[in-house]
Amino acid sequence: MATSSIKAIPIMAIPSFNVCHNLELLKEQGKSLDPKRQEGEREEEGLSYEFQEMLESLPKERGWRTRHLYLFQGFWCQSKEIQAIMSFQKHFKPLQNDVVIATIPKSGTTWLKALTYTLLNRHRFDPVSSNTDHPLLTSNPHDLVPFFEYKLRLNGDVPDLFGLASPRTFATHVPFGSLKDSIEKPGVKVVYLCRNPFDTFISSWHYTNSIKSESVSPVSLDEGFDMYCRGLIGFGPFWEHMLAYWKESLKRPDKVLFLRYEDLKQDIESNLKKLASFLAVPFTEEEERKGIVKAIVELCSFESLKKLEVNKAGQSIKNFENRHLFRKGEVSDWINYLSPPQAERLSALVDDKLGGTGLTFRYC
Numbered sequence: 001m002a003t004s005s006i007k008a009i010p011i012m013a014i015p016s017f018n019v020c021h022n023l024e025l026l027k028e029q030g031k032s033l034d035p036k037r038q039e040g041e042r043e044e045e046g047l048s049y050e051f052q053e054m055l056e057s058l059p060k061e062r063g064w065r066t067r068h069l070y071l072f073q074g075f076w077c078q079s080k081e082i083q084a085i086m087s088f089q090k091h092f093k094p095l096q097n098d099v100v101i102a103t104i105p106k107s108g109t110t111w112l113k114a115l116t117y118t119l120l121n122r123h124r125f126d127p128v129s130s131n132t133d134h135p136l137l138t139s140n141p142h143d144l145v146p147f148f149e150y151k152l153r154l155n156g157d158v159p160d161l162f163g164l165a166s167p168r169t170f171a172t173h174v175p176f177g178s179l180k181d182s183i184e185k186p187g188v189k190v191v192y193l194c195r196n197p198f199d200t201f202i203s204s205w206h207y208t209n210s211i212k213s214e215s216v217s218p219v220s221l222d223e224g225f226d227m228y229c230r231g232l233i234g235f236g237p238f239w240e241h242m243l244a245y246w247k248e249s250l251k252r253p254d255k256v257l258f259l260r261y262e263d264l265k266q267d268i269e270s271n272l273k274k275l276a277s278f279l280a281v282p283f284t285e286e287e288e289r290k291g292i293v294k295a296i297v298e299l300c301s302f303e304s305l306k307k308l309e310v311n312k313a314g315q316s317i318k319n320f321e322n323r324h325l326f327r328k329g330e331v332s333d334w335i336n337y338l339s340p341p342q343a344e345r346l347s348a349l350v351d352d353k354l355g356g357t358g359l360t361f362r363y364c
């Protein structure tokens with residue numbers, strides 16, 4: 001499995017002294033540690049004192065599943081993500097054939113990871129259903145295609161990624177502006193998956209309320225919707241995230257492929273073939289005759305992945321159960337949740353921010 005050879009080399013041995021020292025200081029200053037505050041401390045647990053000072057200088061707002069979202073390099077994210085992104089930006093060395101899957105959360109990342117992994121490894125791991133050894137049957141896609149900003153860089157670790165099978169395949173939610181310098185190398189390809197903002201919002205709202213820690217109060221639909229429309233969502237504002245990748249895909253179509261979740265739902269086979277051609281691993285006629293395209297589609301389908309034991313009971317990202325990654329997998333579920341005025345507000349916002357850019361969506 002690709003991730004098994006990743007060795008973590010700690011760079012920022014986080015001195016527990018700093019955390020303790022911080023708490024001591026607070027006590028000295030007479031600040032009471034109420035439950036909410038303690039949750040905040042847990043959120044920032046393992047972050048160095050210097051880093052916490054830097055955090056304090058950033059604008060912050062109420063978070064969805066942690067107490068705060070911070071405005072970092074022009075987008076909103078959680079404290080631990082900032083630490084991981086800084087480590088990634090400092091240390092990541094791209095290789096010529098690297099593939100990067102980029103999304104804003106809840107756009108179909110898990111699906112695209114499964115498709116890309118199975119496609120690129122189809123000669124090592126036969127995707128036909130009789131092959132019971134396929135890694136996707138026992139590993140969640142997030143374990144096969146790691147995010148730059150999560151598992152790989154937890155606690156500021158610098159993983160050794162040189163031994164990974166080529167092409168190395170990574171994923172990220174980081175906006176293009178904060179990613180581009182780190183992946184600047186001829187031959188690196190980016191695949192962006194975009195989902196209509198209405199369904200992305202509903203999916204995010206369900207997900208964050210399912211996985212948030214008990215000590216953070218749930219975000220109501222109305223509150224979350226208002227935050228989303230103000231751009232306050234992880235790696236948002238969503239319109240800036242989508243637009244930057246959209247523009248880059250127009251400018252460099254050989255380097256950035258822009259896919260839409262709704263198109264994949266409508267015609268997965270031709271989109272999978274498009275992905276294969278873009279990654280320079282097109283299907284041969286013989287492969288098509290043998291049913292390899294259909295086998296990949298089937299193996300990576302929502303229904304197949306959802307019923308696997310690893311996706312019913314496993315955890316890929318610490319404390320997050322895989323089952324929450326497979327909710328409904330449909331287009332237009334937003335209709336069941338948003339009121340007409342909310343739909344109007346989001347529609348007007350999309351027109352305002354993305355109108356005239358050529359970036360359009362299908363909502364049902």
Ligand code: PAP
Pocket residue numbers: 103104105106107108109110111199202203204206300301302303305325326327328329330333
């Ligand atoms: P992530 O950003 O946390 O990785 P991501 O995989 O992008 O999440 O999004 C999850 C959404 O993709 C869920 O949508 P829903 O809440 O509207 O149901 C999930 O159901 C959907 N999804 C996951 N796997 C698939 C798949 N194989 N096919 C289609 N949709 C899928």
